[in-house]
Amino acid sequence: MKKYNIAIVGATGLVGSTVLSILDQRQFPIENLYLLASHRSAGDDIVFQNKSYLVEDLEHFDFSKTQISFFCTSNEISAEYAPKAAAFGNIVIDKSSHFRYDKEVPLIVPEVNESALCHFKNKNIIANPNCNTIPLVMALKPIHDCVGIARMNIATYQSVSGGGKDAVTELAEQSVELLNGRPAKFKVFPQQIAFNVLPHIDEFEENGYTREEMKIIWETHKILEDNTIAINPTAVRVPVFYGHSAAVHIETRNKLTVKHALELLANAPGVKLSNGGKYPYPTPAHDAAGDDLVHVGRVREDPSHSRGLNFWVVTDNIRKGAALNAIQIAEKLLGRYL
Numbered sequence: 001m002k003k004y005n006i007a008i009v010g011a012t013g014l015v016g017s018t019v020l021s022i023l024d025q026r027q028f029p030i031e032n033l034y035l036l037a038s039h040r041s042a043g044d045d046i047v048f049q050n051k052s053y054l055v056e057d058l059e060h061f062d063f064s065k066t067q068i069s070f071f072c073t074s075n076e077i078s079a080e081y082a083p084k085a086a087a088f089g090n091i092v093i094d095k096s097s098h099f100r101y102d103k104e105v106p107l108i109v110p111e112v113n114e115s116a117l118c119h120f121k122n123k124n125i126i127a128n129p130n131c132n133t134i135p136l137v138m139a140l141k142p143i144h145d146c147v148g149i150a151r152m153n154i155a156t157y158q159s160v161s162g163g164g165k166d167a168v169t170e171l172a173e174q175s176v177e178l179l180n181g182r183p184a185k186f187k188v189f190p191q192q193i194a195f196n197v198l199p200h201i202d203e204f205e206e207n208g209y210t211r212e213e214m215k216i217i218w219e220t221h222k223i224l225e226d227n228t229i230a231i232n233p234t235a236v237r238v239p240v241f242y243g244h245s246a247a248v249h250i251e252t253r254n255k256l257t258v259k260h261a262l263e264l265l266a267n268a269p270g271v272k273l274s275n276g277g278k279y280p281y282p283t284p285a286h287d288a289a290g291d292d293l294v295h296v297g298r299v300r301e302d303p304s305h306s307r308g309l310n311f312w313v314v315t316d317n318i319r320k321g322a323a324l325n326a327i328q329i330a331e332k333l334l335g336r337y338l
Contacts, residue, residue, distance in 0.1 A: 003031035007034040008070045011046060013037075018319060024048065026327060066088075072095050075097060107222050112141045132321075139248070142264040142267070143252065150251045154231070154249070156245070157236055159241055159284060160239065201236070243284025
């Protein structure tokens with residue numbers, strides 16, 4: 001198999017380090033590996049496949065040396081450097097939200113809209129969706145294809161790892177302080193997160209919704225290619241380290257029974273049903289953390305609506321919600337386009 005020169009931008013962060021781990025686990029065909037970060041992290045050493053790699057300064061890196069670049073960075077960094085990498089012929093797979101709503105940039109979940117990958121040549125950039133959107137559209141896709149979806153209400157319960165390493169540290173430190181009778185200090189989150197929930201992720205928009213909530217609307221519409229779905233989201237940060245959850249209510253265009261919905265979900269790629277037994281639901285700690293599947297449970301009819309269905313979705317936001325999805329995109333490129 002042909003091997004490729006790979007760059008990981010943001011290699012020292014949670015998503016970047018997970019990309020590195022999954023590349024190893026899936027035996028991605030790497031010829032040369034370049035680990036990049038800001039000047040603050042440049043000079044660090046990271047071990048990959050028993051070899052030590054020096055983290056290089058992104059500002060001075062020559063992207064003519066690589067063919068595929070994984071960007072695990074902020075919007076600002078991606079906006080500046082992703083087009084530079086693409087101009088050197090790199091295929092950029094970007095985890096930030098900067099390019100997601102660009103009509104010329106495909107927004108890809110391989111199990112849902114792999115066919116849209118062909119548009120990557122427009123800018124040599126592929127956008128990786130939000131960590132909430134990925135599991136959501138994977139569960140919605142078979143239902144949408146079968147009977148259509150008219151409306152959706154969704155409340156997400158998002159772990160602190162979505163905010164990065166410092167957010168994980170803040171929850172741990174706050175928990176220790178509070179359990180020892182001392183006040184919690186906060187910096188990453190707008191208020192205390194330990195033993196608390198915050199209906200506030202990202203900045204508030206003029207319509208009163210946060211940008212995190214609006215991402216669910218924009219990205220679901222783009223990936224499913226259906227702007228007619230009415231979506232009402234609420235995004236909540238909860239004191240969980242890893243694994244995002246969501247309570248999803250949908251109103252289908254045509255009637256769909258629970259039995260038929262379970263059959264559709266049981267055959268959906270990348271989805272695992274947890275709908276029976278004593279605990280007919282998945283949880284972040286027990287099922288999602290460290291796992292690559294989207295877990296769905298508590299599938300049930302809505303007693304208030306003749307075409308309503310409710311279900312619960314859980315996934316590891318750092319793996320399938322970010323790093324794994326990006327690598328799966330790259331694997332599809334290797335198989336068909338490179």
